[in-house]
Amino acid sequence: MKKVLTIAGSDTCGGAGIQADLKTFAAHGVYGMSVITAVTAQNTQGVIAVQDIKPEIIGKQIDAIFEDIEVDALKIGMVSVSETIETIRDRLIEHNVKRIVLDPVMISKSGYPLLKEDARKALITNLLPLATIVTPNIPEAETITGRPILNLRDVKEAAKIILSLGPACVLLKGGHLEGTATDILFDGKVFSEFKAPRLNTKNTHGTGCTLSASIAANLAKDMEMTRAVEASKKYITMAIEHSLEIGKGVGPTHHFYEIYKKAGMMDE
Numbered sequence: 001m002k003k004v005l006t007i008a009g010s011d012t013c014g015g016a017g018i019q020a021d022l023k024t025f026a027a028h029g030v031y032g033m034s035v036i037t038a039v040t041a042q043n044t045q046g047v048i049a050v051q052d053i054k055p056e057i058i059g060k061q062i063d064a065i066f067e068d069i070e071v072d073a074l075k076i077g078m079v080s081v082s083e084t085i086e087t088i089r090d091r092l093i094e095h096n097v098k099r100i101v102l103d104p105v106m107i108s109k110s111g112y113p114l115l116k117e118d119a120r121k122a123l124i125t126n127l128l129p130l131a132t133i134v135t136p137n138i139p140e141a142e143t144i145t146g147r148p149i150l151n152l153r154d155v156k157e158a159a160k161i162i163l164s165l166g167p168a169c170v171l172l173k174g175g176h177l178e179g180t181a182t183d184i185l186f187d188g189k190v191f192s193e194f195k196a197p198r199l200n201t202k203n204t205h206g207t208g209c210t211l212s213a214s215i216a217a218n219l220a221k222d223m224e225m226t227r228a229v230e231a232s233k234k235y236i237t238m239a240i241e242h243s244l245e246i247g248k249g250v251g252p253t254h255h256f257y258e259i260y261k262k263a264g265m266m267d268e
């Protein structure tokens with residue numbers, strides 16, 4: 001069985017972060033493992049509080065995995081502060097990790113900062129160059145590039161700038177634009193578009209976490225990048241289509257093996 005690791009924050013309500021990642025891994029039939037960077041108190045209405053885990057313990061969690069288990073792919077989500085980012089960078093270089101999906105989580109859907117402002121630079125300089133693929137949403141891409149993104153042309157320009165910062169590929173997610181939910185993959189040579197109809201639901205808590213976890217699971221299964229993103233786009237679209245009316249606010253996406261099967265990935 002393929003083994004996939006998530007390095008991310010805990011979401012009490014189970015829709016985003018570590019919890020979304022492990023559910024996604026299970027639905028993809030891979031073995032999930034976790035390194036927790038922060039504990040959030042949050043629900044579908046917002047983030048109430050965050051406690052960052054000490055970088056030393058984060059480093060020890062990473063070592064505990066790599067000294068014992070072979071990891072086929074990993075994803076990085078919420079990383080909070082500069083010291084955490086530097087610890088993760090050092091440990092991943094030391095363990096010679098390949099196939100890193102970086103979701104540059106900055107702000108929750110409800111507007112709570114999940115990455116400290118002074119840590120943004122640390123994320124860009126330390127983690128972007130290690131990424132096999134980085135998956136910013138529009139506001140994250142605007143922060144990384146310092147440029148507004150209003151249309152598809154801006155998206156492509158931003159993807160080029162982000163690629164120049166070191167990752168092997170960029171997937172710029174169009175969830176925050178209007179109209180068709182189009183994500184653009186750029187590998188330095190070719191732009192590929194992944195489109196899905198915009199689903200009329202408020203229940204999109206954890207969509208970014210789910211998509212990046214799905215890509216990590218698919219890469220672990222030796223899928224080539226474009227095929228992995230294509231399959232993961234189908235998965236997230238179905239997980240949103242079946243999203244759950246849980247809580248009073250922005251409900252979570254739904255994960256189950258049926259979705260994975262319907263997305264045409266049952267043989268992989």
Ligand SMILES: Nc1ncnc2c1ncn2[C@@H]1O[C@H](COP(=O)(O)OP(=O)(O)OP(=O)(O)O)[C@@H](O)[C@H]1O
Nearest residue numbers: 109137173174175176181197198199206207208209
């Ligand atoms: N209403 C929607 N209908 C269809 N697809 C959507 C919708 N909203 C988001 N998506 C898709 O979900 C995926 C995640 O994109 P999004 O831009 O929402 O990520 P995000 O903002 O990082 O999420 P998060 O809030 O979890 O950080 C993308 O493939 C995007 O196109």
Ligand SMILES: Cc1ncc(CO)c(N)n1
Nearest residue numbers: 009010011016017078108
């Ligand atoms: C722990 C955590 N990671 C990521 C997000 C972004 O969706 C969130 N809300 N919570």
